[in-house]
Amino acid sequence: MMFEKIRERLSYFVGLLAVVASLGLLFILIYDIIRQGGGALSWDFITNFPSRFPAQAGVRSALFGTAWVMIMTAFISIPLGVFTGIYLEEFLSRGVFKKFIEVNISNLAGVPSIVYGMLGLAVFVRAMALGRSVLSGALTMSLLILPVIVIATVEALKSVPTTLRWAAFGVGASRRQVVFSHVLPQAFPGICTGVILALSRAIGESAPLILIGALSYVAFVPENPMDSFTVLAIQTFNWASRPQEAFHERAAAAIIVLLILTLAMNGLAIYLRARFAGRKGAR
Amino acid sequence: MGLLSEKPQGLPRKEAPLSLSLRKVAMAEKKLTHTSLKRSWTSPSSSLAERSVEVCLALASLVSIVTTLSIVTILLMEGGTFFSQVSLWDFLTGLQWSPLIEPKAFGILPLVCGTLLVGVGAMLVAAPMGAVTALFLSEYTSGVTRTVLKASLEVLAGIPTVVYGFFAVTFVTPLLKGIFVNIEIFNALSAAIVVGMMTIPTISSISQDAFQAVPQDLREAAYGLGARKFQVALTVVFPAALSGFVASIMLAFARAVGETMAVTLAAGATPRLTLNPLESIQTMTSYIVQVSMGDTPAGTVEYQSIFAVGLVLFLMTLSTNMIGNWVVSRYRQKYI
Numbered sequence: 001m002m003f004e005k006i007r008e009r010l011s012y013f014v015g016l017l018a019v020v021a022s023l024g025l026l027f028i029l030i031y032d033i034i035r036q037g038g039g040a041l042s043w044d045f046i047t048n049f050p051s052r053f054p055a056q057a058g059v060r061s062a063l064f065g066t067a068w069v070m071i072m073t074a075f076i077s078i079p080l081g082v083f084t085g086i087y088l089e090e091f092l093s094r095g096v097f098k099k100f101i102e103v104n105i106s107n108l109a110g111v112p113s114i115v116y117g118m119l120g121l122a123v124f125v126r127a128m129a130l131g132r133s134v135l136s137g138a139l140t141m142s143l144l145i146l147p148v149i150v151i152a153t154v155e156a157l158k159s160v161p162t163t164l165r166w167a168a169f170g171v172g173a174s175r176r177q178v179v180f181s182h183v184l185p186q187a188f189p190g191i192c193t194g195v196i197l198a199l200s201r202a203i204g205e206s207a208p209l210i211l212i213g214a215l216s217y218v219a220f221v222p223e224n225p226m227d228s229f230t231v232l233a234i235q236t237f238n239w240a241s242r243p244q245e246a247f248h249e250r251a252a253a254a255i256i257v258l259l260i261l262t263l264a265m266n267g268l269a270i271y272l273r274a275r276f277a278g279r280k281g282a283r
Numbered sequence: 284m285g286l287l288s289e290k291p292q293g294l295p296r297k298e299a300p301l302s303l304s305l306r307k308v309a310m311a312e313k314k315l316t317h318t319s320l321k322r323s324w325t326s327p328s329s330s331l332a333e334r335s336v337e338v339c340l341a342l343a344s345l346v347s348i349v350t351t352l353s354i355v356t357i358l359l360m361e362g363g364t365f366f367s368q369v370s371l372w373d374f375l376t377g378l379q380w381s382p383l384i385e386p387k388a389f390g391i392l393p394l395v396c397g398t399l400l401v402g403v404g405a406m407l408v409a410a411p412m413g414a415v416t417a418l419f420l421s422e423y424t425s426g427v428t429r430t431v432l433k434a435s436l437e438v439l440a441g442i443p444t445v446v447y448g449f450f451a452v453t454f455v456t457p458l459l460k461g462i463f464v465n466i467e468i469f470n471a472l473s474a475a476i477v478v479g480m481m482t483i484p485t486i487s488s489i490s491q492d493a494f495q496a497v498p499q500d501l502r503e504a505a506y507g508l509g510a511r512k513f514q515v516a517l518t519v520v521f522p523a524a525l526s527g528f529v530a531s532i533m534l535a536f537a538r539a540v541g542e543t544m545a546v547t548l549a550a551g552a553t554p555r556l557t558l559n560p561l562e563s564i565q566t567m568t569s570y571i572v573q574v575s576m577g578d579t580p581a582g583t584v585e586y587q588s589i590f591a592v593g594l595v596l597f598l599m600t601l602s603t604n605m606i607g608n609w610v611v612s613r614y615r616q617k618y619i
Binding site: 004007011015016018019021023026029032036079080086087088091101103104106107110111112113114118121123126143146147150174175176180197200201203204205206207210211213233236240241248251255258259262266274 | 330332333336337339340341343344346347348350351353354357358361412415416418419420423430432434435436437438439441442443444445446447448449450452453454480483487511512513516517534537538540541542543544547548568571572575576581589590593596597600601604605608
């Protein structure tokens, strides 16, 4: 009896310990980054271009490059992803073709990001001759996060009750009206959450951009979609792979900027999801 | 992955029979009253706006199919050119990989070995942690606690992988140096540890879904026989959802194999056929990065070799993912 009681208690604490250890690792990671990079973080760091001299190196071109790529990626991938999701869930009747697209998308979601980089290199950079430009980067990133947005859209649409569709059809709405005026507004928060999570993944992604030839040393701000560029994650990678300690400090500072961006987006997504879940419960 | 779960749809999908009958009525009306009611009685689904919306949506969804086709085509085409210069047999069985230094050798086994070393090592970290976490979240917590803990664990997966690479080089490796004296600056172990960290949420979240999908009846039957919570969790819930747990490991393993930036920073660039995690190795992904960072002109064997390596990587992750997704969809059908 005594043994069983102890075992019950112990099992609870082992479980708790695993969760706490995972979260502890997260905190150690964040603490260590701040400890290493906090000192280098300043206004100059944000506004300076990268430099051979660690003390003057900054992330200006990387920040602008990230903004360029992310905004263009959003404009390309959100319509494509949301439309695909709507078509799959609301228009396509169940059958072999639907199954085929679904399997295709869930497999695309598992393709390593670097393979998307090879696709971008061969198709956008070379075959379409867009060069090592912001546009090539944004197109590649869009394909990378497309499956994530599609899956999020489908899940959000699935959570809208079928009775809502019935009611709209019942008063004579067409399928287009049902979907765009009734179902989509209900699914909107869910889709937003998915889109934000997908974009926050894209912000931290650098492997495909290295493949398509984003540069690691850019001393200018891209001014049109055909300019060459760098992004925060690549700038970080470049500084982190140098042997000098002083550049590691810069890398850590760039990571802080990167983490603030991704964690803020993650937080926004979680907040939206929580609000959305609350509304669903009230129904 | 959620795409695979089928939900019964009460709604007639393509065209509501209602509108069909409406069309018949409309045709009958037309004969009687000519044009007066025509507009409002025409079946809405046949209008031009309806059609064009559907066509636009269909075109958007074609992009995903075109993407898959292009990936396969490009890997096969560029890989094919590579295999016209290097024999497939030498590529698959060669024990040495030195594409940039003479004498050139293109045996992929060292890269596969390095990739598996990191991938399996990561799973040794992530699988136990993920299993215990998932079991804890599913059986010992509920409500807000569960939601909050799950959401905070997801943050681990949201951190950019380049950050993990930096963490491995500047924190994990120095820490390991205190334990293993002869560890190299770049080593497979630190890469495996951080890749394991980032895949914990993949395992814990999918496994948790599987554990929670185990019918309550099974638990209650065990409780009725006098079992305690720990016994129920370990001898009833875990075995019942074992396939889901295995699937989560496969999906996480595919992610670990395709992981690029952390591995490139932490594991080094020494293609080596070794099982010693303390040595510097090279994975398939970090080889691809190494080549594309350099100035290798298109058309050379080195350039084409990244597509051949990419093809192997793609096939490895695709097969693992497909099996994992298939198992996940199976247990969903079984219990939900």
